Amino acid sequence: MDLDTVKARAGPRQFSPKDDMPEEYRKAATRMIQFHANSEVMGGYLDKAFTRMAPSLDRKLACTAKTQDEIGHAQLLYRAAETLGVKTREEMLDELERGDGKFLNCFHYPVSSWYEAPMIDFFVDGGAMRRQATLKSTSWEPYAHAMDKVCFEEGFHVKHGEDILRELMRSSKANQERTQEVFDTWWPRILQFFGPMNSESTHNDFAQQVGLKTVSNSELRQAFLNAYIPKAEKYGLEIPDEPRIEYDEENGQYRVVEEDLDWDEFWTIAKNDYEGSYEQIGSRRQRHEAVSWVREAMDGWEQSSAGTTPQAAD
Amino acid sequence: MIWEVFRQEKPGKYHQHCGNVHAPDRDMALMFAQIQHGRRMQTNSLWVVPRDEIGEVDTEDAKFGGTTDKAYRWAMTYNNVDASFAAEVEESEDEQREAAKKREAAKKQEEAQS
Ligand SMILES: [Fe+2]
Numbered sequence: 001m002d003l004d005t006v007k008a009r010a011g012p013r014q015f016s017p018k019d020d021m022p023e024e025y026r027k028a029a030t031r032m033i034q035f036h037a038n039s040e041v042m043g044g045y046l047d048k049a050f051t052r053m054a055p056s057l058d059r060k061l062a063c064t065a066k067t068q069d070e071i072g073h074a075q076l077l078y079r080a081a082e083t084l085g086v087k088t089r090e091e092m093l094d095e096l097e098r099g100d101g102k103f104l105n106c107f108h109y110p111v112s113s114w115y116e117a118p119m120i121d122f123f124v125d126g127g128a129m130r131r132q133a134t135l136k137s138t139s140w141e142p143y144a145h146a147m148d149k150v151c152f153e154e155g156f157h158v159k160h161g162e163d164i165l166r167e168l169m170r171s172s173k174a175n176q177e178r179t180q181e182v183f184d185t186w187w188p189r190i191l192q193f194f195g196p197m198n199s200e201s202t203h204n205d206f207a208q209q210v211g212l213k214t215v216s217n218s219e220l221r222q223a224f225l226n227a228y229i230p231k232a233e234k235y236g237l238e239i240p241d242e243p244r245i246e247y248d249e250e251n252g253q254y255r256v257v258e259e260d261l262d263w264d265e266f267w268t269i270a271k272n273d274y275e276g277s278y279e280q281i282g283s284r285r286q287r288h289e290a291v292s293w294v295r296e297a298m299d300g301w302e303q304s305s306a307g308t309t310p311q312a313a314d
Numbered sequence: 315m316i317w318e319v320f321r322q323e324k325p326g327k328y329h330q331h332c333g334n335v336h337a338p339d340r341d342m343a344l345m346f347a348q349i350q351h352g353r354r355m356q357t358n359s360l361w362v363v364p365r366d367e368i369g370e371v372d373t374e375d376a377k378f379g380g381t382t383d384k385a386y387r388w389a390m391t392y393n394n395v396d397a398s399f400a401a402e403v404e405e406s407e408d409e410q411r412e413a414a415k416k417r418e419a420a421k422k423q424e425e426a427q428s
Pocket residue numbers: 040069070073150
């Protein structure tokens with residue numbers, strides 16, 4: 001299929017591994033899905049820290065369940081990415097380990113307190129879920145199928161995250177203040193989660209033309225703000241003065257003053273070159289290496305032929 | 315030999331199991347599958363898989379969903395907060411509620427039978 005045909009046919013779940021897709025499409029889709037898969041891994045590892053910090057057994061159970069879900073999402077997405085025939089799962093995991101794999105900005109900031117749990121589990125997961133819901137209509141069918149299962153599960157993450165926020169903001173004054181403090185720190189990062197707006201990212205247009213992406217970053221951020229600012233306010237969180245956000249009553253839209261956000265930090269993160277990037281990628285690498293014996297044992301088992309029976313009747 | 319048949323109704327949908335056919339090889343299996351399962355029902359694509367290639371675990375061997383209370387995994391558990399502020403969260407909760415209902419009904423039926 002040539003690129004013009006792809007653009008003309010682009011629509012929800014239009015293309016599958018049976019179609020002969022041009023290299024540009026396969027590369028763009030791989031880049032996007034690999035980024036998404038990496039983010040699930042790194043988000044899962046970040047989230048893992050909350051299990052220890054969680055104040056009750058119920059919360060600990062929910063935190064481990066969520067971490068398990070995220071790693072499961074990564075598995076689904078690496079499989080979806082592999083179907084494009086550009087990179088194997090092995091290669092993508094190696095890239096992540098080497099520090100070459102890219103992932104969402106919010107997962108480059110190590111966490112150190114339970115107050116941060118709702119920042120990730122409610123706001124970041126909420127933003128991610130908003131984006132993922134639109135990806136159910138992506139043009140690469142295996143990607144859309146992965147989103148069906150991911151979105152099925154994510155409702156628990158977001159509601160659990162909100163429940164933590166509610167609990168903290170209805171408890172002691174000290175807890176409320178600490179939550180507000182971390183919110184002040186996280187808020188700009190959460191706004192940057194959707195990327196820079198004016199110079200919409202370079203790959204964005206192509207991804208929309210071929211139906212990989214159906215909604216622009218600015219529309220996603222707008223929808224996110226409309227849903228989540230009232231939630232923050234409902235629980236008594238104050239939206240920081242900076243970055244400035246103006247609400248336009250007439251069209252019901254928020255306008256974020258982009259210059260108030262730290263884009264140097266954002267682009268440093270995008271290169272995996274932020275302090276937190278080294279810490280997060282490094283600690284994940286250590287844990288990944290620590291269980292390499294499991295992977296090796298499984299590979300050995302597969303090679304000793306127990307994995308698949310020879311093909312029948314051909 | 316027996317080949318299990320999976321039908322996909324429309325592009326983008328899942329291939330779902332719809333039956334099986336006897337056939338000596340893959341080509342014949344595809345042909346029989348077309349005739350038996352692809353002619354009357356809306357079909358975009360068919361898969362055939364040798365039955366021996368399929369692994370199975372069922373309710374005899376496994377407790378799907380586990381044996382302990384996993385309420386903490388469901389969105390409905392967190393009913394101090396309301397999902398209606400975001401359509402995608404609400405939709406996810408609806409799907410989970412539906413799945414939980416089905417599992418509950420199956421469990422009740424199982425208990426009634428034993
Ligand atoms: Fe996820």
